[in-house]
Amino acid sequence: MKNVDIAPLDLSLVNTLGIDIGGTKIAGARVSDTGEVLAWETRPTTPEDPEGIVSAIAELVTALDNGDCRPVLGVAVAAFLNRDRDSIFLSPNIAWPQFRLKDELEKRLGRGVVLENDANAAGWGEFQFGAARDATSMITLTIGTGVGGAIVDDGRLIMGGFGVAGELGHLIVEPNGHLCGCGNRGCLEQYASGTALMREARQELGNPALTQDELSDLLEHGDARALKALNRIGQALGRGIASLVAVVDPELIVIGGGVAKAGEALLEPIRSGFHATYAPASQRPVASIVVATLGNTAGVVGAADLARAASEHA
Numbered sequence: 001m002k003n004v005d006i007a008p009l010d011l012s013l014v015n016t017l018g019i020d021i022g023g024t025k026i027a028g029a030r031v032s033d034t035g036e037v038l039a040w041e042t043r044p045t046t047p048e049d050p051e052g053i054v055s056a057i058a059e060l061v062t063a064l065d066n067g068d069c070r071p072v073l074g075v076a077v078a079a080f081l082n083r084d085r086d087s088i089f090l091s092p093n094i095a096w097p098q099f100r101l102k103d104e105l106e107k108r109l110g111r112g113v114v115l116e117n118d119a120n121a122a123g124w125g126e127f128q129f130g131a132a133r134d135a136t137s138m139i140t141l142t143i144g145t146g147v148g149g150a151i152v153d154d155g156r157l158i159m160g161g162f163g164v165a166g167e168l169g170h171l172i173v174e175p176n177g178h179l180c181g182c183g184n185r186g187c188l189e190q191y192a193s194g195t196a197l198m199r200e201a202r203q204e205l206g207n208p209a210l211t212q213d214e215l216s217d218l219l220e221h222g223d224a225r226a227l228k229a230l231n232r233i234g235q236a237l238g239r240g241i242a243s244l245v246a247v248v249d250p251e252l253i254v255i256g257g258g259v260a261k262a263g264e265a266l267l268e269p270i271r272s273g274f275h276a277t278y279a280p281a282s283q284r285p286v287a288s289i290v291v292a293t294l295g296n297t298a299g300v301v302g303a304a305d306l307a308r309a310a311s312e313h314a
């Protein structure tokens with residue numbers, strides 16, 4: 001019988017492909033073992049059509065693999081994954097409950113697939129190659145439409161008993177607060193996400209039609225009302241971080257996602273909210289809070305590295 005298996009440790013295969021399935025687009029990259037993005041392409045997401053997503057990923061793989069990639073694919077997806085990392089419990093953006101994404105992709109592509117939650121993959125990217133590359137424990141908060149989280153302790157991504165650890169956006173910070181997409185009230189992401197920032201800024205500026213671009217512009221020009229809204233988001237994040245530090249005690253807190261582009265204007269209120277809430281801060285060493293460095297490539301870089309590691313331990 002002919003053996004068609006490709007040796008996972010073929011030394012000519014020096015790069016790995018990473019895919020990041022988001023709410024509006026799918027990004028793919030060829031990533032080196034040092035976390036460098038060598039090629040990058042995107043396709044639109046078809047949220048109501050899992051088969052369409054599988055096809056788009058197949059297209060990206062064909063476009064990106066120039067023959068020096070390992071026979072594995074890392075895939076980050078905005079969804080709750082099961083502990084075995086082969087199917088999706090629930091995704092807020094993509095209509096495919098219980099879809100066996102790993103099997104479908106492996107069948108279609110003829111290569112191994114390593115699935116990870118998108119915020120975990122982005123956090124892992126920052127841990128290996130970005131802002132936390134010198135740390136052994138960290139928390140990443142990815143501030144986009146929602147708030148994603150990842151926890152790494154002693155060099156390991158924390159999965160939890162059911163595979164959904166690190167859903168830090170659903171830390172409850174305001175009992176009986178705003179209703180969240182998860183069904184609870186008062187989740188951190190209702191107070192500290194890009195969506196929350198828009199809500200606060202529209203209210204502050206008295207302009208319910210304010211767009212994201214207009215807000216970015218105002219923040220860039222140091223508009224006092226826009227900064228006040230950003231300050232509120234930062235303070236809420238800082239309070240949330242105080243609870244996270246009490247549980248996890250990381251060396252570093254990395255703030256990523258679109259809102260993190262505000263840089264120090266966001267970090268300053270985060271630190272102030274944190275230190276105002278975290279009472280014992282003066283009596284023990286405590287995490288520094290920094291901005292992520294990989295930008296929107298963190299997810300593909302992290303996914304590729306998780307796939308590389310899995311192929312080497314296969």
Ligand SMILES: [Zn+2]
Nearest residue numbers: 170180182187
């Ligand atoms: Zn929630």
